[in-house]
Amino acid sequence: MIKVNLPDDTSTQSRTTLVQTSGAAAALLLCVGLVVWLGWLVLREIDDFSVANSDNLQWSLAQADVEFLQFRLAMKDAQDDPAAMEDVRRRFDIFYSRMVTMSSGRVFHTLRESVQSSAPRMRVLDFLETTVPLIDGPDEAFLAELPSLLSQSEQVTADVRAFSLAALSAFAEVSDARREGITELMIYIAAVLLALFIGLTLLAYAMFRLFRLAQKRADAVQFASTRMKTIVQTSPNAIVVTDEVGVVREFNTAAEALFGFTRAEAVGRLALELMVPAETLARHQIGALAFLDEHRRPRPEEQHFEITLQTRDLHLFPAEISADRAEADNALYVFYIRDISNWKEAEEQLTEARDRALAGERTKSEFLAVMSHEMRTPLNGLLGAMQLMRDHSLSTRQSDLLDRMQSSGRLLLELVNDVLDLAKFEAGKMKAEEAPFSINRLLDGLVETAQPLAQTYGNELNWRWCGPEGDGAIGDARRLRQVLLNLVGNALKFTRDGSVEVEVEYLDAAKTEVEFRVIDNGIGIAEKDLTRIFQDFETLDSSYAREAGGTGLGLGIARRFMRLMDGEIGAESEPGEGSLFWIRVPLTPVSDVEADPEEPRDCPDKPLRPLDVLLVEDNEINRFIVREMLEGESHSVTIAENGQAGVDTAAHHRFDVILMDISMPVMDGTTAAGHIRSGGGACAEVPIIALTAHALPEERERFRRVGMSACLTKPIERPLLLRTLAQVISGEIPAIPDDAPQPARAAPEGSARPPSAPEMPASGLLDEERLHAFLSEVPRAAAGKLLERFFAEMDRNIAALAESAPDDPDLAPVAHQCAGSCGPFGVEALRRALGSIETQTKTGRLPQRAELAALAELWEQSRRALEARLEAA
Structure with a gap:
């Protein structure tokens, strides 16, 4: 998003310029108003003088006295010669008109306001009003009253003179006042002219300042424009500016390099048609670019988005866009465009690396799960057989060798437990x-x-x-x-x-x-x-x-x-x-501790009476070892080879206790335990002990939920087996712990590297150590029977697996059974292949058909190698 701002000092100058301009305009208007007002005063005075000249004020006052004397002379002449009556009337009218003019004329308003002239003027007017009927009447009546009029006119003559003198005095005062007014007016005019001159000077100075400020601002705008143009042109990312309808108005150098259009080719064209693929244009116009059609500013969440754009040669690339609208007289949209192809490629690589890391973690977890089951199964056979051997008469040499074997077995068990503890912690399962x-x-x-x-x-x-x-x-x-x-x-x-x-x-x-x-x-x-x-x-x-x-x-x-x-x-x-x-x-x-969970309550080390035990186990070697342990202690053991057989057997006969393997074909141990608990059969309330190589807490929680009373982790220790049986039979049923109870041990600190896998012959088909352990610990007759059953089972199951579909629901159980059978006999290569197939199926990945078909050839090679090894032994 690009925003263009003028420098702060330019904004300050603009505000200062506005204030100064407003002040100068106000001063100019004031000066113009004063000039108009003074002009009006001068015009009024000129008009007054004009009126005074026309009336000739002083002349009129002096003439009134003369005209009244002429009226008296005319009356005296009429007294001697009645024929002079017309002259009397004419002289009366002239004087009467003069007095009316002075009484009502506009220029005589000062005379009328004078106190000194008002009384004589009123007496003269009264005389005139009294005389008017005589003047307008017949000559006889006038001549009869003429002596009286002459007598009255003498007194009126004094009033006319007093009136004239008082009026002249008042008009003299008015003239003085006018001269003073003219003087003040001239002073006002001079002051206004001076103020106007000063105002015009200040205005000129202000206009000069405005000119300088405008010049500076123009320079600042030019500098900002040049700087912004330089920034835009040298930006490593494309900058495209459009008008409100989407027509390109600016196209920088980076945009030219990114899209392949020159600035001249781009300017004037619609930006969307120029840069957005036609097949996605309609979708983007109602999506990420909707603000363009709606002619509005993009909301904050719309200002940054990713979109696929195209170049001149129609090459598509992912781009990141920052957009905003510049609000002005003509609205503009500014687009800041960045090619993120490299980022997307790096993101894909990181995602792929993450997926590989997660796959590696899953593979490690799968390997540890297989190791937990497959390593503990042969360990169970080894340590169990060693314990059984102590029931027979042994020489001192044989006892020493057996001690060393058991010591080595326990060290191997400690290693397995250490690695599993480490894996559980790293997986967040602990x-x-x-x-x-x-x-x-x-x-x-x-x-x-x-x-x-x-x-x-x-x-x-x-x-x-x-x-x-x-x-x-x-x-x-x-x-x-x-x-x-x-x-x-x-x-x-x-x-x-x-x-x-x-x-x-x-x-x-x-x-x-x-x-x-x-x-x-x-x-x-x-x-x-x-x-x-x-x-x-x-x-x-x-x-x-x-x-x-x-x-x-x-x-x-x-x-x-x-x-x-x-x-x-x-x-x-x-x-x-x-x-x-x-x-x-x-x-x-805590104040009171009733019992230490690390130490079991008082309980016999083994059952006090012979027990009737149901052993549900799919692996022949495990069945053999556990049965030998129990029958050696005078317990009765009934065998069920899978969960379904265990459910059926438990429904018809009540046992004292059930030993239930977890991973089995047909029906697994947890499902079987659930059926036994909910079926209402003979063993619905009988304690069930889980036998498992799985040690994750969620697995053990599942065992609790289906009604299992305890859990033993393979390989099975005879003392621990007997003690657990004694606990569940006596009612001292322990909660299933997160780890199976093991003999107390100190985790060793010694060897500089982890133990390696047992060495195999050059063919890589057999594990010689496992095969040797089986042949050494299992009686020959029992070993022969187990091998015979092993060959028959593998011939049948491997052939079925090789022809199975990758999504066959029986694939994982059969592979698990075969892999468990391969372990005790050291058929290592086939065991690993079967374990891989089982792991893929459990994690939702289907094995390849070729991988399944290859099992048949691998089994034939393994069988020939095993038969040759047995013949040599």
Whole structure:
């Protein structure tokens, strides 16, 4: 949007010029008014003088006295000669007319207002009025009264003279007043002329100032115009100016380069027809460019928009437009146009990169989900078989080997749990719990759990309060215990024949923030490594570290757990002096804590009586392991190979407990549990324990909603299985936790890199370690039967999968079953291919037909490799 404004000083000058012009015009009008008024006065005086000259005032007064004397002489002559009566009447009329003129004439108004002349004049007029009847009557009557008239005329003569003298005196005063008035008028005229001269001078000065200001303003406008023209012409973006009907009035250099038209070609043409594609013109005229047809200023939300424009050669490109209307005598629209092709391309690249990143995250989540199920399934077989082997007579050498195998299996289980914890946190699937617990019991259990490790390295381990003691708190006790166990485990592993002490202290009087400190006198840590140790897969380069081993994930997970609980974690250390690790976590104090959720209530370690158990499991190896564990404890086990079979079996026979796998064909475990609970069959109220490799909180919440009493995560530990059975049978049914209960462990800090996948032969078809574990742990007769069933099942299912449609609803369940069967026998390449197909189907992506068809050839190759390996064994 372009706005052209004159400089501020130009606006100020304009206002000053307007004020000065108005003042000069007012002064000029005043002077003109004064001149007109004085002219009127002069004309009036000239008129007065003109009237006075015509009447000859003084002459008339003197003549009145003479004419009255002539009237008396005529009356005396008539007394001697009656024939002179006509002369008497003529002289009377002349005097009478003179007196009437002085009584009513306009120039004699001053005489009439004179007090001195009024009385004689009135007596003379009275005499005349008395004499008129005699003059107009017969001569005899007049002659009879003539002596009397002569007598009266003598007295009237004095009045006429007095009247004349008084009038002359009054007119002399009037003349003096007139001379003074003329003098004042001349002074007024001179003053007005002087004022007029001064006004004209000021007006001339003002006009000169106005001329200078107008010249400056013209220069400023010219400068602003030149500057704006330069800005417009040198702008890197196109600027197009149109009139109210859309005709181009200005087209800058950038617009020429952008659209391919010269300024001469563009000016005078309709902008919309010039720049907007014809096929989208009508849509834009009622959309983004509607303000043009409505001849109005665009609203704020209409001033910035994106649109597709075209060049001279009809090349289309995305553009960003800023538009506004310049309100003037002739309204103008200004368009600021920018080609955003590069921005759109970059945006598409960013979107593509984001999609790839999201796809990578989904792939990672899918991989971890598969790993959770597929790795824990063979681990269940390994650790379960090891526990079963202890039921047989073993030599000392065999017991030692079995201990090492179980140790390795537990380390692998710890690695799986660490990676899953990490993945759940990064995926935002992990939430802090809020439950009451006892700090004292938590630390007692921590010391008890880590005591064997402390004795291994000859260390003393204890804990104590610093400052005021407390106990009850509300928080995430399980993750707090895991963080402390990690710190204590690390301190014990890096200390020899020393001591490790855990201190706990409230940091505020309200006991809402607690600090735990793990202090050892071991080898210590260099200052440069204090921040590095909290990174994932980071380990210390020392002999103790190499002895301890580990993935380097423990402290990274501890840091994430503290962030989850709104806490902090840090370390202080000196090489050779030991280390201090601390965590600060907000906890809500509580007075009474009835039970510690980290410690189960008093319950037998195994059921007190033989149980009738329904095991619903689709995987043959898992069925074999769990059945052996239970039957070894004198429990009766009934097998159902899928959820539907489990529902049917539970409807007709009451069992003491049901062990329900989650991922199964035909019907999954959660659906089956829902049918059992709502069906009203024999097992509608029987406890159901979930067996799963999935560890996400929303999955476990779903287990609760369908009525499952507890959850066990594969691989299954026999002590944990037996203890859980004892809990659900005795009524001590635990809430399903976010993670399956596992043996207490300290997350290791050791190895410098994560463990790699087991090495496969050159063909990449088999996992030799898994196959070797199966052949070593499963009795030969049972292994033969399992292999026979495995070959038959795979021949049938792989053939069906290879011919299935990508949108077949049975595709994912069959692929899941086959992949689970491949795992224990080490058929790794086929297991991965089946897992990929299952993952694609569950996430809404359909596999390719070629990918499904390739399963048959891959299975034939895998079978030949497996048969050759079995024959060699």
